[in-house]
Amino acid sequence: MNNFLEALESLHLTGVRVNYFFVCPRKLWLFDRGLSMEQHSERVLLGKILGEESYPRERRRHITIDDLISIDILDNLVQEVKHSKAMGKASTMxxxxxxxxxxxxxxxxxxxxxxxxxxxxxxxxxxxxxxxxIEEAVREIGKILKASSLPKAERKLYCVRCVYSEFCFG
Ligand code: SF4
Structure with missing residues (x-):
């Protein structure tokens, strides 16, 4: 494994964390500190169910690499199932x-x-x-995760659907 991949592993940088960084650095920080309410949110469950039901299991392969990257391969492509296009940039990244x-x-x-x-x-x-x-994001994520203080809450359209919305603005 090269040095950069080792750095990704030391940050425990999963795809979900990269996604959260592009959604909201505060969300990433909260998630990193163990406030992982998203795991139970309906949207995440919906995504999983949609992925399971929409594409035949036999054409998909699920692979976990270095205990860090968990991906589905469909027709030789790395696939990610989303229920909406609302977070297009975060999903693409x-x-x-x-x-x-x-x-x-x-x-x-x-x-x-x-x-x-x-x-x-x-x-x-x-x-x-x-x-x-991505490399710029990784550097920023490193700074965010090492910071002892929570990034400031900045209201955005997504906040109303965020699991932390009550915590941030309640
Ligand atoms: S409610 Fe808004 S500011 Fe707070 S974590 Fe979620 S997206 Fe970020």
Missing amino acids: QVGYYLYYLRGLGIEREGVLLYPRLRKRKGVVLTEVMVQE
Whole structure:
């Protein structure tokens, strides 16, 4: 494993954490401190159920790498199932991070975001721009997770649907 992948492992940088960083750094910090209410949220469950039911199990393979990256492969593509396009950037960067991690292991893949409820899909390719964004994000995530204080709550459209909304603004 190269140094950068070791750094990702030391941050315990899962795809979900990358996703949360792009949604809201405060959400990432809260989740990192063990306030993982999202695991029980209906949206996460819905995503899992949609993924299970919408695509035939025999064509999907679930792989866990280094106890850190947990991905589904469908038709040779790294797939991520989402129930809505609302968090498009965060979802794209989550898949981009998986592709980036795989590249670090010498494996080149492309990805796909699947929206079964919308009957849509969106391809994800690891471009050089995305690589730079991911590396910048990793540096920022490192700073956020090491910080002893909680990032400031900044109200955004997503807050009304966030599991921490009462904690932040209640
Ligand atoms: S409620 Fe808003 S500010 Fe608070 S963690 Fe969620 S997204 Fe971030």
